[in-house]
Amino acid sequence: xxxxxxxxWADPEAKPLIRxxxxxxxxxxxxxxxxxxxDIYEREFFALLGPSGCGKTTMMRMxxxxxNPTEGRIELAGKDISGVPPNKRAxxxxxxxxxxxxxxxxxxxxxxxxxxxxxxxxEIEARVAEMLKLTRLEKFAKRKPHQISGGQRQxxxxxxxxxxxxxxxxxxxxxxxxxxxxxxxxxxxLMDIQEKTGTTFVIVTHxxxxxxxxxxxxxxxxxxxxxxVATPDRIYESPNSIYVADFIGEVNxxxxxxTPDGEETYRIDWADGQEPIRATSARSFATGEKCALAIxxxxxxxxxxxxxxxxxxxxGKVLDIAYLGNISTYHVELPSGTVIKAQTANTxxxxxxxFTWDDPVWLSWTVTGGVLLAE
Amino acid sequence: MRRFFLIAVPxxxxxxxxxxxxxxxxxxxxxxxxxxxxxxxxxxDFSAGWQGIKEFLTxxxxxxxxxxxxxxxxxxxxxxxxxxxxxxxALTLLVGYPIAYGMARAPEEWRATLMxxxxxxxxxxxxxxxxAWIGILSQEGVLNQFLLWTGLIDQPxxxxxxxxAVYIGIVxxxxxxxxLPIYAALDRLDESLIEAAEDLGxxxxxxxxxxxxxxxxxxxxxxxxxVFIPALGEFxxxxxxxxxxxxxxxxxxxxxxxxxxDWPVASAVAIVxxxxxxxxxxxxxxxxxxxxxxxx
Ligand SMILES: Nc1ncnc2c1ncn2[C@@H]1O[C@H](COP(=O)(O)OP(=O)(O)OP(=O)(O)O)[C@@H](O)[C@H]1O
Ligand SMILES: [Mg+2]
Numbered sequence: 001x002x003x004x005x006x007x008x009w010a011d012p013e014a015k016p017l018i019r020x021x022x023x024x025x026x027x028x029x030x031x032x033x034x035x036x037x038x039d040i041y042e043r044e045f046f047a048l049l050g051p052s053g054c055g056k057t058t059m060m061r062m063x064x065x066x067x068n069p070t071e072g073r074i075e076l077a078g079k080d081i082s083g084v085p086p087n088k089r090a091x092x093x094x095x096x097x098x099x100x101x102x103x104x105x106x107x108x109x110x111x112x113x114x115x116x117x118x119x120x121x122x123e124i125e126a127r128v129a130e131m132l133k134l135t136r137l138e139k140f141a142k143r144k145p146h147q148i149s150g151g152q153r154q155x156x157x158x159x160x161x162x163x164x165x166x167x168x169x170x171x172x173x174x175x176x177x178x179x180x181x182x183x184x185x186x187x188x189x190l191m192d193i194q195e196k197t198g199t200t201f202v203i204v205t206h207x208x209x210x211x212x213x214x215x216x217x218x219x220x221x222x223x224x225x226x227x228x229v230a231t232p233d234r235i236y237e238s239p240n241s242i243y244v245a246d247f248i249g250e251v252n253x254x255x256x257x258x259t260p261d262g263e264e265t266y267r268i269d270w271a272d273g274q275e276p277i278r279a280t281s282a283r284s285f286a287t288g289e290k291c292a293l294a295i296x297x298x299x300x301x302x303x304x305x306x307x308x309x310x311x312x313x314x315x316g317k318v319l320d321i322a323y324l325g326n327i328s329t330y331h332v333e334l335p336s337g338t339v340i341k342a343q344t345a346n347t348x349x350x351x352x353x354x355f356t357w358d359d360p361v362w363l364s365w366t367v368t369g370g371v372l373l374a375e
Numbered sequence: 376m377r378r379f380f381l382i383a384v385p386x387x388x389x390x391x392x393x394x395x396x397x398x399x400x401x402x403x404x405x406x407x408x409x410x411x412x413x414x415x416x417x418x419x420d421f422s423a424g425w426q427g428i429k430e431f432l433t434x435x436x437x438x439x440x441x442x443x444x445x446x447x448x449x450x451x452x453x454x455x456x457x458x459x460x461x462x463x464x465a466l467t468l469l470v471g472y473p474i475a476y477g478m479a480r481a482p483e484e485w486r487a488t489l490m491x492x493x494x495x496x497x498x499x500x501x502x503x504x505x506x507a508w509i510g511i512l513s514q515e516g517v518l519n520q521f522l523l524w525t526g527l528i529d530q531p532x533x534x535x536x537x538x539x540a541v542y543i544g545i546v547x548x549x550x551x552x553x554x555l556p557i558y559a560a561l562d563r564l565d566e567s568l569i570e571a572a573e574d575l576g577x578x579x580x581x582x583x584x585x586x587x588x589x590x591x592x593x594x595x596x597x598x599x600x601x602v603f604i605p606a607l608g609e610f611x612x613x614x615x616x617x618x619x620x621x622x623x624x625x626x627x628x629x630x631x632x633x634x635x636x637d638w639p640v641a642s643a644v645a646i647v648x649x650x651x652x653x654x655x656x657x658x659x660x661x662x663x664x665x666x667x668x669x670x671x
Contacts, residue, residue, distance in 0.1 A: 066570050086573040099571035102669075103589045112585075116576030146669070164575065 006216060007231075008041035015078065017042040017168065017200050018063065023072035025058055025224075032058045034224035035072070045194055045201045047211035049247070050221030056204040057096055058224075060170045063202065064093040076168070087116075092164055096172040096204075098157040100145040106156050107132070107141040113164045131159040134189060151177045158186070162193065171203040175210065187214050208248050212236065220244050236296075242373055245294035250329070252300070252340045254293040258285035258372065266372060268293060271336040277312045281372035295370030300342035302330055302355065303362050310364035316340070318359045323350065330355065332363055397649075404642035405435040415639050439643035449627065449644065453651065456624040459538065459613075460606040463545035467602045468595065470546055471553035475594075476587075478554070479561035490558075493551050505544060505615050512540050512616070536618025544612035549605065553598035560594025561587070593666040600659035607655075608648055624648055 008014040016039035025033040032055045040046045048056045061067045062074060065086035073080050081089065092113070100109050110131050114124045132138045135155040140148050145156065154177045161169060174190075175183045191214055194201055205211050211218050212232040219229045220243075228235060228244045239245035242253060254277065256270030261278065266285055268277040270293075279293055306313050319339060320331040323346075330342045342363055346353070355361055406415040417434035420427040443449045478489045496504060511517045512535040519531040534540050564587065572582035588595075610625030617623070624644065631641035 064570075064574055085578075086570065087576050087578055091574075093571075093574050095567055095571060097565070097567055099565065099567040101568060101571070101586060103592075112572070113575030116581070160575070 006043070008044070009039065009217065014041055016040060016075075017044075017077055018202075019075040020059075021073050021075070023062070023069045023074060025055070025062065025067060026070045032224050033062075033069070036224065036226055037072075038219065038226060038229065040200065040202065042200055043194070043198050045191065045203065045214055045216045047215035047218045048202065048204045048221060049206075049208060049211050049218055051247075052206075054221045055224040056221060057172055060093060060172050060202065060204060063168070063170055064091055065089050090167040091170060092161045092166040092168075093170040094157050094161040094172060094174050098145075098153050100153060100156055100160070102145050105142050105144055106137060106148065109145070109156055110159045110163050112160065117164070127163055131163050134162070134193075135159045135186075151179070151182070154178060155186075165197055166199065168200045168202070171201060173204050173206065176206065183210070184213075190214060220247055222247075238371055239294065239373070242292055242294065242375075245371065245373065250297050250341060250343075252295050252297065254295070254338070254340075254370075255375070256291060256293070258289050258291040259287050260285070265367065266291070268372075271334075271338065274314065274334075274336060278367050279312075279370050279372050280367050283372065283374070285372065285374075290375040292373045292375055293370045294373055295365055297329055297341040297343035298327075299365055299369040300340065301364050302332070302342040302344060303364065304354065304359075306362045307364050310362075311367050312369075313362055313364040314340070315360065315362055318355050318357055318361055321355075321357065328353070330361070332361060400642045400645055402435070403638050404439055404646050405437065406639045407434070407436075407438065408637050408639055413638070414636050439639045440647070442640060443643055443647060448622075449624075449647075452622045452624045452627045453647070455622040456607055456609075457651075459541060459545070459621075459623060460603050460609075463542050463549075463606055464599050464603040466542055467546045467549055467553045468599060471550055471598060472557055472595070474550075475554045475557035475561055478558050479564070493554055497551070501548065502611065504548070505611060508540070508544055508547065508616060509535060512543065535616060536620065538617065538621055540616040540618075541613050541621055541623075544616045545602075545606050545609065548612065549602040552601040552605075556597040556601065557591055557594040560591040564590050593662060593669075596662045597659070597666075600655055600662070604652060604655055604659070607652060 008016075018038075018040040020036055020038040023033055023036050024031065036059075048059060050056055058067065062069055063076075065081070065084060065088075068082050073082060075081065076089070076091070101112065104112065107128055110128045111124050114127055119127075128141075129138075132141055135158060137152065137155055137159065140152060140156075145153055148156070154174070158171070158174050161171070171190075175186055178186060187210060190201065190203075193199065201214075203211075203214065215232055217229060218232050218235050220227045220235065222243060227247075228240045230238075235244065235248055239248065245251045246253065254268070254270050256268040256277070258266040258268055261267040264280050264282060264284075266279055266281060268279060268291065270277060277293060285291055301307070301310075306315070314334055316332040316334040318330055319333040322329040322331070325346070327343050327345055330344070332340050332342060334340065340363055348354075403415055406417065408414060409416040417431045419431050423430070474493075478486060478493075481489055509516070513519075514531040514533065514535070516535070518534070519528075522528045523531065534543075568586050568590070569582050572586045573579070577585060608625045608628075609623060610629050613621045613623040614626050614629065617626075628641055628644045628648070631637050631644060635641075
């Protein structure tokens with residue numbers, strides 16, 4: 001959906017809605033956010049991705065006004081927001097712990113923020129009804145938070161943060177407790193809301209598929225630093241480091257040494273007695289430089305015989321097969337002991353699949369199939 | 376069988392420590408005074424057999440309860456006790472809530488010490504502490520001397536032997552009973568709820584009213600009952616600090632027992648006091664039960 005048209009980050013004229021400038025956040029001696037700079041633009045759906053404890057919630061809390069940066073500044077719409085209390089920011093946050101008010105019903109929880117703006121009663125009622133419908137909670141409106149399930153609570157928290165239609169909405173793992181179907185529905189709802197209202201979303205998620213689905217851009221974090229900020233397809237197709245390649249989706253990493261071999265093409269020597277691999281790379285490598293080829297399992301073709309035209313082909317035997325319904329992942333062990341994963345769509349029924357355990361197979365991929373990364 | 380014993384123990388306890396004394400007091404309240412030991416009649420005489428029990432039962436009547444309604448001293452004392460208990464409960468809440476709040480907000484490593492300080496007064500005798508207040512509040516007492524020295528007043532204030540001294544005494548004595556349940560409630564309160572309230576547009580103050588107060592309600596209610604119930608029957612504080620002008624039912628009770636040696640009337644006073652206390656005690660139990668249910 002985020003087609004080529006919407007790309008304010010590529011436009012040097014565009015003014016970011018949120019600007020982190022060399023922000024550092026320390027808790028005592030522990031550095032949670034480490035000299036981080038980041039621009040997020042209006043109407044973006046920005047996803048923060050990273051392992052547990054990498055500082056995602058801390059980023060959100062600084063935007064929400066619950067923590068102040070130790071160093072650096074954060075701007076919202078061009079204004080420094082340090083010291084502005086949370087209730088004076090046009091920002092709403094959905095807390096990772098939900099933070100629902102236990103003494104109020106679901107209805108009152110959702111209405112809480114609207115009431116603070118002393119809106120007329122019918123307007124509040126209409127808005128709450130709309131939110132209940134959106135999150136499919138109509139039946140639970142009169143219950144207290146301890147009388148509903150975990151997933152329902154999560155939806156109440158989502159509805160409550162959406163109710164005020166803020167300029168910037170911070171969602172800290174909004175959909176973690178939902179089943180797959182409801183999660184997908186809600187993802188599309190969120191994208192729909194975002195398109196209708198023009199709200200800027202910053203979403204934290206552990207689920208990279210979710211980040212891929214909803215986000216206009218994804219930031220991959222590690223230990224308080226940004227590893228890469230790019231559109232989902234770029235993060236997936238051209239990660240800038242082994243860390244990012246490994247974090248997003250499944251990947252095979254083949255380590256070796258590069259030798260230039262034609263324009264933007266390199267020969268990679270990777271294991272004794274194995275044919276070298278060829279790969280293209282926009283980044284230049286010196287002769288003998290250590291490198292790693294990251295290649296996604298779905299870009300590796302598996303076949304019984306060596307394909308005649310294949311540039312890169314290796315032989316091995318099937319070690320394991322992971323059947324995932326629509327696709328299967330074959331773990332193939334090479335004579336060197338390296339295991340390479342190859343994915344194929346299950347176009348045939350399982351009983352008729354071509355390969356089984358211990359079958360000798362050929363794996364092949366094209367020159368452009370992988371990404372060549374520095375160590 | 377094991378179940379039976381488990382249930383039987385608290386019931387036996389209740390029977391021995393509450394029900395038996397209650398029945399004895401109830402029986403005395405239905406008797407008449409007599410110059411004898413014990414100072415009332417009839418007494419149960421099993422040696423006379425069936426006849427003795429019959430005589431005993433016919434000797435009981437409600438005379439003393441009728442008497443309580445005839446002399447206006449009693450209902451005035453009940454009413455005044457109620458007023459004093461209510462006002463001092465409110466004062467204790469006003470003093471106790473901020474202390475409990477401060478404790479709950481204090482850094483983790485300080486809390487144990489603060490809790491210790493709250494409980495510390497229990498280590499000295501209650502009577503000695505009340506006597507100490509006489510030393511503080513009397514006309515030549517520490518407080519007056521200090522105020523005279525600072526020049527804030529030029530005549531010593533008369534505090535001792537007034538209701539004010541009783542309020543001070545009750546607030547001082549029962550403050551820990553108010554603080555502890557409120558502290559327990561505030562301690563459990565999730566900080567992120569306050570943050571969520573602020574995020575949704577509350578100022579600090581309105582977040583306090585809309586979230587903190589309602590969520591510590593059970594602690595407030597428990598604390599109020601824990602202060603109100605004993606304060607209503609309080610005897611030591613009004614008699615030591617309140618002087619002759621303070622009428623409280625606990626004091627009346629004491630005087631009936633020990634000065635007048637009128638055990639039957641004193642017992643009747645005690646029974647009525649108990650009847651009045653049953654209402655808040657039942658309400659208190661309901662509150663505790665509701666809290667337990669909400670926490671499940
Ligand atoms: N108030 C605090 N005091 C001390 N350390 C903190 C505090 N808040 C967070 N941290 C630390 O900062 C780091 C980042 O925490 P943060 O909550 O931002 O992680 P996260 O990326 O949201 O992780 P998760 O995915 O598990 O929610 C963690 O190592 C955490 O222990
Ligand atoms: Mg987090």
